[in-house]
Structures are given as C-alpha cells and as structure tokens.
Amino acid sequence: QVQVVESGGGLVQSGESRRLSCKMVGDSLSLWTIAWFRQAPRKGREVIICISQDSESSVYEHSVKDRFTISRQNGANMAYLQMNNLKPEDSGTYFCAVRRPSLCSNEASLYRYWGQGTPVTVSS
Numbered sequence: 001q002v003q004v005v006e007s008g009g010g011l012v013q014s015g016e017s018r019r020l021s022c023k024m025v026g027d028s029l030s031l032w033t034i035a036w037f038r039q040a041p042r043k044g045r046e047v048i049i050c051i052s053q054d055s056e057s058s059v060y061e062h063s064v065k066d067r068f069t070i071s072r073q074n075g076a077n078m079a080y081l082q083m084n085n086l087k088p089e090d091s092g093t094y095f096c097a098v099r100r101p102s103l104c105s106n107e108a109s110l111y112r113y114w115g116q117g118t119p120v121t122v123s124s
Helices: none
Strands: 003-007 010-013 018-025 033-039 045-051 057-059 068-073 078-083 092-099 118-123
Touching (some): 003 092, 018 092, 057 068
Parallel strands (some): 010 118
C-alpha cells in the first residue's frame, strides 16, 4: 500500500521560513514525480510546484517563484518544500501528491497518491 505523508505545517509569522516534508511509504520515491498543491480557505486546490523524476523542478504558481523550492532525497524516500519569506496569502493546507510518469503536470487528476495535507497559517 503506497502512502504519502506530509508534515511540518503550523503557525508562522509573515517573513519567516518553513520547510514541509513529504514521506513516501510502500514504494521507492525515485520512481515518482512529486508535486505540492495548496488549498486556501474557500478556494480550490491548486498546484504550486513540482519536481520530476530527474529532479527538474517546475513552478506553476507565480507568487511563490523565488521564495519556494522543491527538492527530493530519494535515498530517504523524502521530498521537501522549502518556503521562505512567507506571506499571509500563502496560508492554506498543503498537499503532497505523486504520479508515476516522469514529467510534471499541473493537472490534479493525474496524480495518483495524495497525502492528508498539512496546514500552514501565516500571520501578518
């Protein structure tokens, strides 16, 4: 049974940094492409950033460019979302999702396994 589990969310002050973690259980993360999605209150789930099997990253949400970085540590079956200079509009529940094809996609329906989400609240 493949699972992905996020951790690292919480309450942070505007301007601070936070690192979210995504752990895969039940398979080798090296075989999967990983994306982070965000769902703000009363809004839909949107893809923000992705990293392919060969570690090529794609930023889909312009507002996080140059502030958020995605990385993967295949040996530990872990992926990370480093968030710097956080802003109140970054608040929401962050989801890690994986797909088996090697390339990133901004289409949520193409991701096979999802975590339960970890909430991030950025206070001003």
